[in-house]
Amino acid sequence: MxxxxxxxxxxxxxxxxxxxxxxxxxxxxxxxxxxxxxxxxxxxxxxxxxxxxxxxxxxxxxxxxxxxxxxxxxxxxxxxxxxxxxxxxxxxxxxxxxxxxxxxxxxxxxxxxxxxxxxxxxxxxxxxAQGEATREAQKAGIAHARDRADAYRGRRPSFTREQFQTVRDRSELVGVSEIARETGLSRQTVYRILQSPADAEAALGRWEA
CATH class of the missing domain: 3.40.50.1390 (Resolvase, N-terminal catalytic domain)
Known part of the structure; x- marks a missing residue:
């Protein structure tokens, strides 16, 4: 025994x-x-x-x-x-x-x-019941951490890496309106990228990480 x-x-x-x-x-x-x-x-x-x-x-x-x-x-x-x-x-x-x-x-x-x-x-x-409560608490913690990370990254860019690169490449050749038509972006977005390309690239980097 x-x-x-x-x-x-x-x-x-x-x-x-x-x-x-x-x-x-x-x-x-x-x-x-x-x-x-x-x-x-x-x-x-x-x-x-x-x-x-x-x-x-x-x-x-x-x-x-x-x-x-x-x-x-x-x-x-x-x-x-x-x-x-x-x-x-x-x-x-x-x-x-x-x-x-x-x-x-x-x-x-x-x-x-x-x-x-x-x-x-x-x-x-x-x-x-305790197991289910623990699982729900873990899910809530994960969601909270994700929300905090999203807040840190700021607003998701309204343009893709490809669109960003097209704006940069075409800016020396055509005007804002033409770039907007080619990329499908608004004129305001194209202006923002051209006015501050470093900020636009940083925003992309935060969401691509």
Whole structure:
């Protein structure tokens, strides 16, 4: 009979050592640590992670699987609930460091079973909700960064690199109206390019980067 800590490390500020320290501080005596580094709980279910597969192979009846919380097993409601129930079917006891929850398939009392299953569902749903909130926050952060970058670059030029070059090349040969007809640009745009070609080229450069 062994006690195994499973740690999923998805970001740089998480470590398996930190999760083991938390578990031991909570009173768990850990025999081994199995960790998946740089793995998302949203996109990769436990059974498809390199060390997750190993976990399924090595756990036996009577063993204890310790996780910091159920979100280490996954961020999908269906994945988390099925994973915990599969381990219970195998006789593995699943315990969490946070809130000291225990999920034991040996329970036969109907009331205890109902409470256990309700807790599994609630905690799995919470893990998924947190995962979705994190994903939305990341999307919002990316959009904000993109908006800031766009603001720094200024207004997008109304002309292309090819049009800019045509204006420069033709300015010694024909007038503004002819250049406007050839390029499809407005006369005002042609004037702006000719009056300040360095600024026009810099604007193109910021948006081409």
């Amino acid at each position: 062994q006690t195994i800590l499973y740690a999923r490390v998805s970001t740089a500020d998480q470590t398996s050592a930190h999760q083991r320290t938390q578990a031991e501080a909570a009173g768990f005596k850990i025999d081994a640590v199995i960790a998946d580094d740089g793995v998302s709980g949203v996109s990769t279910i436990l059974a498809e992670r390199p060390q997750g597969k190993r976990l399924f192979d090595m756990l036996r009846r009577g063993d204890v699987l310790v996780v910091r919380w159920v979100d280490r097993l996954g961020r999908s409601y269906a994945d988390v609930t099925e994973t915990i129930r599969e381990f219970m079917r195998r006789g593995v006891i699943v315990r969490t460091v946070i809130n000291n929850m225990t999920f034991d398939g040996a329970t036969t009392d109907p009331v205890q079973m109902a409470v256990r299953d309700a807790l599994i569902g609630f905690m799995a749903a919470t893990a998924q």
